[in-house]
Amino acid sequence: MSEEKYIPKSKIAQWFDSRLPLLSMAHHLREYPTPKNLNYWWTFGGILTFCLITQIITGVVLAMHYVAHADLAFESIEHIMRNVNYGWLLRYVHANGASMFFLAVYIHIFRALFYGSYKAPREMIWIIGMIIYILMMATAFMGYVLPWGQMSFWGATVITNLFSAIPLVGEGIVTWLWGGFAVDNPTLTRFFSLHYFLPFLIVGLVVLHIWALHIPGNNNPIGIDIKQRSKDTVPFSPYIAVKDLYALLIFLIIFAGIVFFVPNILGHTDNYIKANPMVTPSHIVPEWYLLPFYAILRAVPSKLGGVIAMFGSLFILIILPWLDTSKVRSAVFRPLYKIFFWILVADVLALGYLGAMVPEGWYLFFGRLATIYYFVHFLLIMPILGFKEKTLPLPTSISEPVLDGKN
């Protein structure tokens, strides 16, 4: 990065910084040149960092009261809700925090899709981001098992059974995951351990995600390459920092509204019934943020096929930088892609809706249609569009369209 060498003012700071350049790093983060036209869709990175920290803090605190044992887990959650000082608040923040985390991450991902943030030279940011996303889903799933309610138990049973679709070794893998012949105490304790561990892995990946971002610098709404430190950039602090903070406050108001007024709106009532391995609830649904993938899983009329389609839908996201053949990043200058982007948004929302419905009749039909379209978008439309689409002329700088080329 084109940045002049930072030298601290005081002698002590120089001594420290030449041995451990934390001050240089803080300076870099403050002065980091950011495109001046970043809009509010760019504030979700900061919001996501906040979500991760909130989840870790409330999670560590909840673990002080939670008991990871099949006989005691459910009661310990009720203990947190009724007895522990502010336990209800901590648990509702943690549970709804997961939903808010996913809401923010979906906006963050679709932002990247719209403005082409995954394209060269930002492929590594995108790939690390996708790994974070997959780990988030694993962490959230295992966290949902911990209260040991009916949905926890049967969700765990269904999701772990996905692996039984693997030919030959499938059954062995499932038994290994369970530590027994059904979801039981060994499953719960290992899920608790991993649910505690994975967020710290995510923290490490977030550091890499930001590191990879700071090499080429931020993409921007018009998607053109800009010179670092030019009239097109502003220092991160205070310009972007204040904008991020403002967006975070708005986000927090919505978050607090859910926590204080409708804390159970995203939960499922069946999870307030203790796990019973003898009775499956009449209708099993995962948490809302996993529904699109659940719809894809059920759309394929074959056990192995469904599992492959579901994991495939994630895998094609990882290789997206090479599926998109267009040289132009931002959808602002891609009239056709812009249309297909919104169709994809509608398609994923539809998959989410269909994932919550019983897969019969028209629901199953549209579920299959939406699944096919999802793959068509990434495997056919994206590669072909790059060659066929007539893109609009790109400005040479961020200032140009505004200042009419006078800058």
Added chain:
Amino acid sequence: MNASYLLLTTIIILLVAFLYLSWIFVSNEIENKDKSKTNRRDFLYTASYTLGAVGVAAAAWPLIHQMNPDASVKALSTTEVDISTIELGKSITVLWRGKPVFIRRRTQEEIVEAQNIKLSDLKDPQDDKDRVKKPEWLVMLGVCTHLGCVPLGNKGDYKGWFCPCHGSHYDTSGRIRKGPAPTNLEIPKYEFIDNNTIKIG
């Protein structure tokens, strides 16, 4: 709970205000320019930082308070004990709030011995009358005031209790007589509900 919360918030506000004012002072000294007077922007900064500090304190409090005794622990803060089966000269140990409580039915000899001591001879002077509600019944926490071990009964140089950890001797009223412990064995809050029942806590 609310008092500590208010205290904490006030401290943080004062701290932020202090840091801010000292920063203003220092920066004015250094720059010493025409903008050395406090202006509206300074007011906005102070107001925002203060509000931010209050917000952070409000959010931090539940995270701190959750470690205090919860409702289920507080619900166990009284224990009722049936003392009708304790014979003269015997004692029982009951658990109250996770700590042992000694209940001893003292003999006349022990009572006399406890009452007839000169207060000036004691390390932590306290009259036996102030340590019991009925002279026959001695109720006290079985936790050595030195470092928290449980003293053994009918032991030691004063026929009271003896702590095996570091050798503190207590007399028949549970007062410290010899050894490293600084104070007498603590008397918990208790009351006689009737002649046969004590409520501790």
